[in-house]
Amino acid sequence: MVEIEDNIRRSDAVHEMMARTPPWIARTGSILLFIWFCILITLSFIIKYPEILDGPINITTKTPPAELVAKANGRINLLVTNNDKVSKDQIIAYIKNPASFEEVVLLNKLMPFFEGLVNNPAKIRSKMDSIPNLTNLGQVQNAYNAFVSKLFAYDLTYTLEKNKRLVASNLEQVGTLERKAILLDEKDKVLQQELQIAEDNFKKDQSLYERGHISKLDYDASKTNFLQTRKNIQTNRQALIENRQNLQHLTYNNNELTLNDKEQKESLNVGIKASYNILVSELKAFKEEFFMTSPIYGNVTFFDVWNNNQFVNKGDQVAFIVTDSKDILGKLQVKGNKFGKVKLGQKVRVKLNSYPMSEYGILFGKVSNISKVNKNNVYVIDVDLPDTLITTYKKYIPYKHEMKGLGEIITENMSIIERIFYHMRSLGRKEYIGDEELQKKL
Structure with a gap:
């Protein structure tokens, strides 16, 4: 019985010893926990989590591709092939229409030449032979005919030079009248002297006649001579007045002719500029409707259009010009x-x-x-x-x-x-x- 109780006491001591955690294990666990905590803190500083803002993106270039769209219904004629390099303002295709493509292209090339004539009309007379006779321009024809007719009117006006010839003729008459005026002035001076003499003679003869020293016939002759001389002065002065009036009239006519000539030139110039602007507008509208021109340098890529004479509708995508x-x-x-x-x-x-x-x-x-x-x-x-x-x-x-x-x-x-x-x-x-x-x- 004593042995059993002793065994029980011993088993309680053993149990207490077995239940107690060794200190080194606790220390090791704390150290490991601290290490893991430090690792987590370190990783929280190292690991970065980005915040993003997303959305759809299109990849393009700073100079985006140019889209060419048909502006009219019709059959298309291609002037380049797919992937060809094209320059700015190059015509890559056109939609067939009643106008002659070659004549419209020629007119387009002539526009800088016509602009030079408009800005400097003095060159028109020497350049008339360089103006072609274009007759198949379609909807641009009327504008072209009106512009060319203005050029011909300008050339005809300056070829005839009617006003200039009239001015030249009047200037000759003015010269004649000016010389005549000088002669009339000189004649007036002579007649003044003759009148003075005739008047003196008449006064003397009148005194002699009153005293009976001369006959009435001699007195009447002296009086007639005096009156005739005075009449001659009046006639000469009347001629001088008429000569001055004619001179003023010719001078006025010359001024009017010169002014009319200037106004006519200005009117012709205005008409030429107006008709040229209409031609520019009509040609631009025609090219926008029927020509497909590259607005940039790049490579052409056709879209659903591969052959000549293929029919396209207004609004169809024809090509893209992709820049380099x-x-x-x-x-x-x-x-x-x-x-x-x-x-x-x-x-x-x-x-x-x-x-x-x-x-x-x-x-x-x-x-x-x-x-x-x-x-x-x-x-x-x-x-x-x-x-x-x-x-x-x-x-x-x-x-x-x-x-x-x-x-x-x-x-x-x-x-x-x-x-x-x-x-x-x-x-x-x-x-x-x-x-x-x-x-x-x-």
Whole structure:
């Protein structure tokens, strides 16, 4: 019995000893827990979790492709082939119409020449032989005929020079009348002297006749001579007055002819300019309707049009002119709920729809421009991309017009610990603002 109790006491001591945790195990566990905590804290500083703002993106260039659309119904005639290089203002196709294509092209080339004539009409007379007889210009024909007729009217007016010849003839008469006026003035002076002599003789003879020293016949002869001399002066002065009137009339006519000539020239010039402007307008309208002209340098890519005489309808897409520009640009559309976080220079990840990310990787770009206005709460952001599209998998992506994909703007690349403190700070600020508003209400 004593042995049993002793065994029981011993078993309790053993049990107590067995139940007690050794101190070294507790110390080791605390150290390991502290190490894991330090590792988690360190990783929370190291690991960064980016916040992104995404939206659809179109890949284009700073000089976007130019679209050529048919402006009329008809059969098309192609002047270049697919992928040909074309220059600015080059005609790549035209829609057949009643006008002669060759004549319209010739007229288009002559427009700078015609502009020179309009700006310097003095050259018209010497250049009339250079004006072609174009008769198949379609809807431009009337405007061309009106312009050419104005040029011929100008040339005819200056060829005949009717006013100039009249002015020259009048100037000759003016010279004759001026010389006649000099002679009449000199004659008047002589007649004045003769009148003085005749008057003196008449007074003497009158005195002698009154005293009976001469006969009445001699007296009448002296009186007649005096009166005739005075009449001659009056006749000469009348001729002088008429000569001056004729001279004034011719001078006035010359001034009128000169003024009319100037007004006629101005009227012809105005008519030429007006008809030229109408021709320019008609030709421009014709080219816009029937000619397809490249507005930029680049390569032509036809769209659903491959053969001559193919019929096209008004509004059909005929071709695109794609520039050789290396300035590749992405147009990213984002909604306005987080738009305020977007800043210039932020990185943008681009995932192309036609190139799976798992196989090709992604592209990187930078925000280069942020639109200041939105449409339907959507903003457009320009994303600069490298001239050569190389993905993160080192794969080359050939540029194609209007490639589509998903753009992701990395707005904030914060660590986990930064996000925790940022969230706590925002919660604290909300509580502070709430307390402040509550105090105001109280």
